[in-house]
Amino acid sequence: MENTVFEVPSITCGGCAASIKKALTPLSGIRKVDVDVLTKKVSVEYDPNLVNEFTIKQKVEQAGFSL
Numbered sequence: 001m002e003n004t005v006f007e008v009p010s011i012t013c014g015g016c017a018a019s020i021k022k023a024l025t026p027l028s029g030i031r032k033v034d035v036d037v038l039t040k041k042v043s044v045e046y047d048p049n050l051v052n053e054f055t056i057k058q059k060v061e062q063a064g065f066s067l
Contacts, residue, residue: 001031003045004053010065011040023063027051 011017017035020042024033029050034043044056057067 001045002048003043004056006042006044006057006060006067007040008035008042008060008065008067009040011035011037011042013037016065019063020060020065023059024056027055027059030056 008020011020014037017037020035021033024030024042024044027046029047030044031047032043032045035041036043042060046056060067
């Protein structure tokens, strides 16, 4: 498993956090998603054999958030 942290400046509330979790959780290989609204950071634990950082970032962007 790998863990990576992304800065997502467009996070403004708990609803944003829920939207990001909803977008990432179904991806194969995602084990854990934590969103910190105060620091505007998303921490993702994932299996690099099943999903990569590019795909994770792409899903966050598709959910409406800029990185």
